[in-house]
Amino acid sequence: MSKGPVSNFIQHHYRHFNAAALMDAAKAYEAHLLEGGKMMVTLAGAMSTAELGLSLAEMIRQDKIHIISCTGANLEEDVMNLVAHKHYKRVPNYRDLTPQDEWDLLENHYNRVTDTCIPEEEAFRRLQSHLVKQWKEAEAKGERYFPHEYLYKIILSGELEQYYEIDPKDSWIVAAAEKNLPIVCPGWEDSTTGNIFASYVIKGELQASTVKTGIEYMVYLTEWYRANSGGKGVGFFQIGGGIAGDFPICVVPMMYQDLGWEDVPFWSYFCQISDSTTSYGSYSGAVPNEKITWGKLDIHTPKFIVESDATIVAPLIFAWVLGW
Known part of the structure; x- marks a missing residue:
């Protein structure tokens, strides 16, 4: 494949240290x-609020990603950016905010993620009415459906198009819905x-079973992995740490240890982008070789x-x- 100016810049300048690791990981991914x-891509942190969809959506459209694991926050926040982008507030001096400044943001219905404030009314509440309708x-x-399937239904119905405030080609959830891309969203309750769903269960307006659970996501992933790990196998590209990757x-x-399926291939590529210190006992801060001891990666798996x-x-x- 011929390369464009960004790739040529990386090729020429990224020769050592973390830059070289980036280059090696990119070439091995390709x-x-x-x-x-x-390839599985996992999304932790606030990647959707960081507008990773600007590149992630095209990766999905071009079949460079075959399954995503993400937190509930990343699942919803891409859609929130899609329908309320113009109402977001950027705070470049966020490190200087006082507790009173933070309280003022709350009083004005803004929830801050680093330098970006999500507008509660335009984002959360605008999406809420459509989700509740789907749940009911x-x-x-x-x-019963998975969390991502409810979002797919809303996106594909077109009912959110009236609110779009960015080009939908820059939304990774739109690209994923159009592809019916497999998604696992562990710990969706932490979003x-x-x-909101839990509040409706507490009020007696919905049953908890209407949204499928994390255990069912693991069963779903097991079936997908068995069907897709032949040949070269499935790679694992991990952005951040946490439950999205773990x-x-x-x-x-x-599958190998608990089910006794001895023909299960290891993950065949591994890369993690991380700022976690190696290692204070955190899984996110563990070097890739530690995963060999847990039966996740092979000795010969390319690791970055x-x-x-x-x-x-x-x-x-x-x-x-x-x-x-």
Whole structure:
């Protein structure tokens, strides 16, 4: 593939240290796909609020990503940015805010994520009415769906288009819905929409079973992995740490150790973008080789760790894979 100016810049300048790790990981990602492999991308942190969709959506459209694992926050916040972008507030001097400044943001219905404030009314509440409608309709029919499937239904119905405030080509959830991309969203309860759903359960207006659970996501991932890990296998591209990465990577040792399926291939590529210190006992701060001891990676699995800011690194690696 011929490369564009961003890739050529990376090729020329990124020669040592974390820059070289970025370059090596990008080239290995590309090689993995060219050899017929598939790739899981995991999203932790606030990647959707960071507007990673600007590059992630095109990765999905061009089949450079085959499954995503993400937090509930990343699932919902891409849609919130889609429908309320013009109402977001950026606070470049966020490090200087006093407790009173923070309280004033709350009083004005802004929830801050680093330098970006999400507008509660235009984002959370605008999305809430459409989600509640989907939840109640499904329950009335005796149907149950995963969290991402409810969002797919709303996106594909077109009912949110009246609110769009960015080009939908820059929304990774729109790209994923159009592809019906497999998603696992462990710990969805730890999100604003998860909290909203819980409130309706507490009020007796919905049954908890109307939204499928994390255990069901693991079963779903097991089936997907079994069907897609032949040949070159499935790679694992982890952005940040936390449950978005910890949950799906365990599917391999679970099948091998707990189910006794000895023909399960290891993950065939691994890269993590992380700023977690190696290591204060944290899983996010563990070097990739530690995963060998847990039956997740093979001795020969290509392994990379880029210790840097994911909002800088991920778009550059995606740019290389896309040939930009």
